[in-house]
Amino acid sequence: MLKIYTDTDTDLTPSLAKEYGYTLISMPYSIDAQTTYPYVDFETFDAHAFYDRLRGGVIPSTSAISKEQYIKYFTQDFAEGNDILYVHLSRAMTTTFDAMDRAVAELKEKYPGTRFEEIDTKGITILSYAIVREVGDLVKTGKTLDEVLAWARTEVDKFAMYFFADDLRFFRRSGRVSGLAATMGTLIGIRPLIYMSQEGKMVSPGSAKGRAKALDYLVDKVGELGEDIASHRICIGHSDVPELAHELGRRIEEKYGKQEIVYVDVNPTAGSHCGPNGVGVCFHAVHR
Amino acid sequence: MLDAELYLNLIRGGTANLFRNRQTINDLNVFPIPDGDTGDNMYLTLESGTHAHGTSLTEMADEVAQGMLLGARGNSGVILSRIFAGIAKGFKGLEKADLPALLKAMQMAVDEAYLAVSQPVEGTILTVLREGAAGAQGATLLEDFLCRWIASMKVALEHTPEQLDALRKAGVVDSGGAGLLCMAEGMAAALNGTEETAGLAEQSTEIDIDAFTEDSILEFGYCTEFLLRLQRSKVDLDTFDEQVIKDWLSAHGTSLVFFRDGSIVKVHVHTQDPGTVLSKCREWGEFLTVKVENMSLQHHENHMDTRFKRSRKALATVAVAAGDGLTQLFKQMGVDIVIESSQNPSVERFLQAFEQAAADTILVFPNNCNILLAANQAAGLFKDARVEVIPTRTPGEGYFALANLDAEQPIDTLVQTLTESASSVTTGYVSQAIRDTEEVRKGQYIGIGGKEILATGSTPEQVAEALAAQLNAGQADILLLLQGADVPSDAAEQLQAKLEATYPRTEVILHKGGQAVYDYILVLC
Numbered sequence: 001m002l003k004i005y006t007d008t009d010t011d012l013t014p015s016l017a018k019e020y021g022y023t024l025i026s027m028p029y030s031i032d033a034q035t036t037y038p039y040v041d042f043e044t045f046d047a048h049a050f051y052d053r054l055r056g057g058v059i060p061s062t063s064a065i066s067k068e069q070y071i072k073y074f075t076q077d078f079a080e081g082n083d084i085l086y087v088h089l090s091r092a093m094t095t096t097f098d099a100m101d102r103a104v105a106e107l108k109e110k111y112p113g114t115r116f117e118e119i120d121t122k123g124i125t126i127l128s129y130a131i132v133r134e135v136g137d138l139v140k141t142g143k144t145l146d147e148v149l150a151w152a153r154t155e156v157d158k159f160a161m162y163f164f165a166d167d168l169r170f171f172r173r174s175g176r177v178s179g180l181a182a183t184m185g186t187l188i189g190i191r192p193l194i195y196m197s198q199e200g201k202m203v204s205p206g207s208a209k210g211r212a213k214a215l216d217y218l219v220d221k222v223g224e225l226g227e228d229i230a231s232h233r234i235c236i237g238h239s240d241v242p243e244l245a246h247e248l249g250r251r252i253e254e255k256y257g258k259q260e261i262v263y264v265d266v267n268p269t270a271g272s273h274c275g276p277n278g279v280g281v282c283f284h285a286v287h288r
Numbered sequence: 289m290l291d292a293e294l295y296l297n298l299i300r301g302g303t304a305n306l307f308r309n310r311q312t313i314n315d316l317n318v319f320p321i322p323d324g325d326t327g328d329n330m331y332l333t334l335e336s337g338t339h340a341h342g343t344s345l346t347e348m349a350d351e352v353a354q355g356m357l358l359g360a361r362g363n364s365g366v367i368l369s370r371i372f373a374g375i376a377k378g379f380k381g382l383e384k385a386d387l388p389a390l391l392k393a394m395q396m397a398v399d400e401a402y403l404a405v406s407q408p409v410e411g412t413i414l415t416v417l418r419e420g421a422a423g424a425q426g427a428t429l430l431e432d433f434l435c436r437w438i439a440s441m442k443v444a445l446e447h448t449p450e451q452l453d454a455l456r457k458a459g460v461v462d463s464g465g466a467g468l469l470c471m472a473e474g475m476a477a478a479l480n481g482t483e484e485t486a487g488l489a490e491q492s493t494e495i496d497i498d499a500f501t502e503d504s505i506l507e508f509g510y511c512t513e514f515l516l517r518l519q520r521s522k523v524d525l526d527t528f529d530e531q532v533i534k535d536w537l538s539a540h541g542t543s544l545v546f547f548r549d550g551s552i553v554k555v556h557v558h559t560q561d562p563g564t565v566l567s568k569c570r571e572w573g574e575f576l577t578v579k580v581e582n583m584s585l586q587h588h589e590n591h592m593d594t595r596f597k598r599s600r601k602a603l604a605t606v607a608v609a610a611g612d613g614l615t616q617l618f619k620q621m622g623v624d625i626v627i628e629s630s631q632n633p634s635v636e637r638f639l640q641a642f643e644q645a646a647a648d649t650i651l652v653f654p655n656n657c658n659i660l661l662a663a664n665q666a667a668g669l670f671k672d673a674r675v676e677v678i679p680t681r682t683p684g685e686g687y688f689a690l691a692n693l694d695a696e697q698p699i700d701t702l703v704q705t706l707t708e709s710a711s712s713v714t715t716g717y718v719s720q721a722i723r724d725t726e727e728v729r730k731g732q733y734i735g736i737g738g739k740e741i742l743a744t745g746s747t748p749e750q751v752a753e754a755l756a757a758q759l760n761a762g763q764a765d766i767l768l769l770l771q772g773a774d775v776p777s778d779a780a781e782q783l784q785a786k787l788e789a790t791y792p793r794t795e796v797i798l799h800k801g802g803q804a805v806y807d808y809i810l811v812l813c
Contacts, residue, residue: 187621189766189797189813190691207691209813210765210795 002145003082004136005073008038009089010121010128011237011264013045020136025073027089027096027269031060038268047265051240051276059170060272064096070103078111083145087119087132089270090200117145119152122200125270126237126282127161133233157198160288162221163237163280164191164214170275171202193217198288211244218281219251225285230259232284237264239271239278248279290385290430292348294479299352300338301478302471306331309470316463318454319736320728321719323805325658326463329362329632333369334471336360336634344383349376357665358636364464365632366661367401367413374400387428394421394437404661411451413464419444420472434476441469454739458725500584508583509560512541515576516569518551523572525551533572540565542612552576558583603695604647607686608633608655608663611773613802614683621690623653630804632659638666642675649699651706652677655686674699678706682715683801684768684811689713714764716755716810718748733807748775748807749783753790756810762791764812770801772808783808 006012007025017024026037031053038045054060077084091097104116119135121128134155138148165171168187191214192207208214222229234252238245242263249261266274306313306327313327336359340351353376356369377400378393379385385393398421401414408414423440427433448462449455455462516533518525530548533555537546541559548554553573559565562580569575604624609615611630618626625641627633633641642650650673654663660679667675676699680686689710697705717736721728728734728744735743735755743754752769761767767787771780777800784798801809 187691188617188687188799189768189795190688208765212793212795213765 001082002139003077003084004139005084005086005088006128006132007088008267009124009269010087010132011125011267011270012129012132014039014043016133016136020133020140022087022132022136023073025065025070025086025088027062027065029060029062029269029272031058035063036268045265045268047240047268047271050268051271054170054271054276060268062269062272064094064099067099067103067106070100071107074103074107074116078107078114078116081111081114084114084116085119085135085145085148086117087121087128087135089124089128090122090196091120092122092200093124093202115145117149119149119156120200121159122156122198123159123161123196123282125161125266125274126235126264126280127159127196129237129264130159130233130235130282131156157288158227158285159282160195160221160225160285161280161282162193162195162218163274163278164193164208164218165274166191166277167275168192170273195221196288215244215248215251215279218248218279219255222252222256222281222283225287226256226283227286229256229283232260234259234261235264235282236261237266237280237282239266239274239276241277241279244277244279248281252281290345290390291383292342292345295345295348296338296340296352297478298475299334301476302474303331303334303338305474305477306334306467306470313463313467313470316460316466318458318460318739319719319734319741320458320721320723320725320730321734321805322722323719324463325362325632326364326467329365329658330368330464330467330471332631332634333360333362333365336636337369337372345379345385346376346382349379352376357669358639359634360662360665361634362632362658363661364413364467366635366665367404367464368468369635369665370400370404371397371417374398387430387433390430390433391421391425391427394424397421409452411448411455412462413468415448415451416441416444416462416465416468420468431476431479434472434479438469438472438476441465441472445469457727500582504584506560506582506584509541509558510562511556511581511583512559512562512565512579513556514554514566514569514578516553516555516573517576518553518573528572533569536568537565540568600646600648602647603649603651603699604645605651605653605690605693606638606641606645607653607690608659609683610656611801611803613770613800617683617687617799617801618690621687623690632656632662635662635666635669638663639670642666642670642673645673647673649674649676651693651703653680653686653689655680655683657681676703678703678710680710682713682809682811683770683803684715684809684813685710685713687713687768687811688813712813714759714812716742716752716759716812717806718751718755718808718810719806720748748772749779749786752783752808752810753786756787756791756812759810759812761787761794761810761812764791764794766811766813767791767794767796768811768813769796769798770803770806770809770811771798772806773802773804775807780808 004021005023007027009027026040028035028037121131135148189210190207192204194202194204197203208217236245236249245263253259310327310331314324317324333356337352337356339355340348342348342351353373356372360366360369374397375393378396382389398418401417402408420437420441424433424437427436445461445465448465534546537557541557546555606625607618607623608627608629609618615626615628625645627641652663654660663677667677678689680689689706692705692709718733721730721732721734724730727741732744733748733751734741735751737759742758743751745751769784780798784796787796
């Protein structure tokens with residue numbers, strides 16, 4: 001039997017996870033040495049309260065989960081001999097998968113008959129979210145593990161995510177975004193534009209002056225790179241700026257017609273790296 | 289014959305006269321608002337030359353020039369320092385100077401001063417200097433020289449409003465030229481023995497006790513600095529979080545600079561009540577040193593302790609900011625050294641900042657057109673790094689130029705990009721008129737864009753709105769509204785809301801700039 005897993009960095013909520021049959025691996029963040037596991041330590045994510053704390057000057061950190069924690073998640077399915085598929089955030093963005101690799105190697109030795117596969121979404125937040133839901137849809141309609149993996153081989157690179165952020169301090173803390181000025185801190189009004197590359201890394205092609213130009217950029221990208229957008233969800237993620245997210249949605253529909261648009265709160269672990277007031281869009285594209 | 293001692297005495301006489309008249313010269317401002325500082329700049333620059341020693345005229349003139357080179361502030365101060373550099377060139381090799389040598393040196397001073405300005409404009413200090421030197425030709429005695437020199441400068445100064453329309457409109461003569469004349473008159477008085485010159489050199493530039501009299505009101509508070517040793521009997525040294533002290537100080541003062549190094553805490557804070565600050569801090573430790581100065585007297589500049597010098601980096605940024613909010617803004621952007629300055633920073637202050645920046649390449653953002661020359665002069669003097677001055681004329685230009693800083697670009701490209709992005713910014717200022725002119729009445733608010741008054745009105749908000757329209761705010765992507773120190777927040781927020789409604793595609797951002805003089809600075813990009 002096929003068992004599917006994903007993690008909380010993909011923005012998938014427990015109710016949706018349940019609907020698709022996903023087991024949700026919780027990826028933690030820490031504020032003032034206090035570690036929080038999303039949907040383990042709380043039931044619903046209060047995005048407004050979380051991002052307001054960040055606005056107040058708090059800069060959270062994130063940490064990798066341990067080998068033991070992965071073993072705990074996977075042991076039962078390994079023991080029962082189920083096929084396991086883990087659809088996860090970008091390997092290029094975290095060291096957590098080193099621990100997972102060691103856990104899986106150990107479990108494989110113990111349960112050699114079990115098949116463990118993964119789909120690297122080469123993304124985080126809405127980009128992973130879009131792929132996780134597409135995979136969930138395929139599994140729901142009865143596709144086999146091999147069919148899903150074959151789909152992923154061509155399709156993962158066809159989900160593009162573009163977003164803009166408000167405060168570079170968060171990125172500076174969490175490492176490099178290539179193209180972003182390393183010396184920069186808070187910028188009022190100037191919004192760095194960022195996309196997820198084919199390699200699963202954040203790249204900044206530049207910045208936009210003012211909210212209107214930043215939104216223009218995202219709307220134009222959907223038109224420029226979009227492919228068959230009408231038959232895929234358009235996911236709009238935001239870190240506590242719902243009005244801006246809906247403005248983006250409105251403008252996309254104004255320009256490209258009625259779409260299935262899903263609005264998502266960026267999860268706190270990803271939000272620890274991008275800060276509050278960010279908005280992004282994920283859509284089906286010719287390439288990233 | 290002019291010898292070393294007489295030369296220095298003349299300069300001291302000039303300094304004393306400039307000191308007395310500096311406010312009058314400050315007020316010779318093209319715009320009728322209290323942001324003129326030519327008198328202060330020229331006085332402080334000249335004063336920095338009065339500490340010279342030297343037995344021969346050559347030595348003395350060199351030292352005077354060297355002192356002024358470092359002490360130069362503001363554009364007029366830089367030009368003044370170049371005048372004395374020219375004179376020093378003229379005196380080269382001389383024990384004493386006779387009249388022909390003095391006249392030759394004056395001509396070299398004129399040449400040197402013109403070189404300091406990339407595009408010399410007539411109707412300024414340069415005209416007054418040149419005409420004065422020309423008028424002094426033919427003099428045979430030093431008294432005669434000074435007399436002719438002063439007379440020709442007076443005539444030249446009176447004609448400056450005919451040469452510069454801005455002066456004519458404002459009904460003033462050129463302030464730099466007036467400063468130069470004032471200096472010359474002080475020199476003449478020194479020669480006649482009517483000018484007090486003794487003791488001037490001993491007077492510190494940093495402290496001016498006349499700035500706080502029996503009737504003064506404490507306006508700026510006290511600059512309070514101390515080293516506090518945390519005491520084991522008062523706190524648990526292993527777990528103590530200095531944030532507690534920091535938070536308390538932030539709530540009770542401004543311009544906080546705070547470091548902890550082991551059990552020693554170094555604090556610099558501006559407060560109205562140093563007594564309370566000191567009593568409170570004794571809850572955590574005892575003082576090693578304490579220094580408290582009335583800031584009305586103080587020209588505070590350099591608070592960075594050299595012990596906390598950072599390791600050398602490839603690229604560093606230095607920006608000048610006037611006002612707490614602007615300082616904060618540049619610090620948040622990640623600028624390495626922010627020169628907090630209510631007065632124009634001297635060349636020497638820039639050199640200290642370059643030293644602190646400790647980098648191979650230093651980018652300087654002067655953020656005020658009256659600071660550009662001093663920044664350039666400092667850049668030319670500093671040998672330990674490549675220093676590039678990005679000619680940002682306003683804080684807004686500096687802000688948006690910095691937003692385009694991509695440290696990975698080659699320096700030449702970077703300098704070009706930054707300069708271009710600065711020039712794409714428009715800045716407008718709102719301030720209150722302090723005298724009547726052709727265009728405005730005293731007490732009215734005026735909106736200034738470029739070199740012109742673009743709007744007038746009875747409230748700063750009304751003028752800001754009109755100014756925004758004049759500056760085509762609707763075409764801008766961002767309008768950064770810097771709220772002045774004296775502007776109430778609700779008025780500023782209402783203005784922001786109004787501008788947002790008028791220009792829906794422009795993002796209107798309100799930031800507490802905390803600047804003096806200007807109720808609002810509008811930055812459009």
